[in-house]
Amino acid sequence: MKNCILVCFLITSSIIFAQGMHDSQRSGFTNAMQYEGLYLTPGQLDELNGGTSVYLFSNWEGKFEIYISDKKGYSISNLNYNLKTNTLESKISKDSVFQFDINKVKFIRQGSKKYKLYKIHTENELFQEIYFSNKVTLLKGFDAVLKKGSINPLTLEYIHKDKYSIDENYYLKLNNTNFIEIDLNKKSFLQLMGDKASSVEKYASDFKLSFKSETDLLKIFQYYDTL
Template identity: 35%
Template sequence: MKKLMIVLVSFMLAIGFGHAQAVDANNNVLNALATYGPDGANIGASSVVRNPPRPIEGTVYLFNSWNNKALILTTAREKPFELNGNINFNAKRNAFESKIDSKTIFTFDFTNIDKFIVNKRVFKNIYSPVDGGYRIFEVIAESKDFEIYKDYSIDIREGNPNPLLARANDKYIMKDSYYVKKGSSFRKLKLKKSDILKAAGSKSSIVEQYAKDNNLDFKDERDVQKIVSYYMSL
């Protein structure tokens, strides 16, 4: 544990106003996170990054950079932890990570975390009967009756040495899929009119008319958020 603290204090990247103040601020946050939890249980651990035997194009990370603002809400602390940089979501590992250095990653453990809010996008650890275990999903919309989640995963498209195909290297492909949770039901969802109205139940006709009056597209994620927000107001 002491070695982990030293590594975190020495290497985690900065947040704040000045460089020295920023390093101290971010180190204090990660120092608290590393020791936080019931009975001192860890909220994450460091690991060594090992490059694949041959280069792979693309990325396993959801965000284009690591310079993301995050609020980390824990299960037993009223005030959230804040990180103004150095956090990303690894879709291959289904985990949030921070860089310690070029070869070392700090992986957050969701055991004592309620949710992450990264760039105002909410992520929760939800039990998925489809996968038979917990996964981190992005929360697209929530109401008292149902929730819509987005899952991210990684496929690898194999390269081909044929120069005519112009893809000698393997490539990471980011994939996503939607799910709706309603009561004990948890199933895949397509962003289309019939599926969203099915989730709306007895209010489906009102919701449909609202979408029509406001030119909202059931296939558009942001429009679906507006539709569910209206549903909640009924």
């Protein structure tokens, strides 16, 4: 029954695509993914999440592409990632949410942004790939952090309720070393670049590139890869 519901939902809301493949080679979404998942109601989600948002994307609606290989994937118009449970979810209706088995997903695209699973901590988590090459991987991670509210000492009522906020952290891997958490500033990057640091620093200065800018870091690491 659950598979039937999921099939109907995906048929009506998804567009199957596959780069470099003929229609006869394309398989159905559930056949290719073989998803195991969990159905939850919004009330159950609120209970799990403490009643506030712990989702990566501020808007569930949009163009999302779920890839199961480098060239094959599926387009879906409703998707989000739960940072607390590390689950990929889609709203099937007002009363139901489906949690996908994210370990069967190779990567996700939302517009120009690419998200992929990495095991930097104790389990696989979804990170945004800022830059990726044979020498360099720069990732942005996301954490749902609970901010404690405040209580009126006289009435014992909440002035501000507890709520989650999304913290961002960056992780860098150079030349097949382990990932390390890094701050976006010139000193943090240059001290990891060894004998290439002076060349990179000069390049960034000549072209007025900031180590605090994700866009500029793309150009900086593209240059780094040429050294």
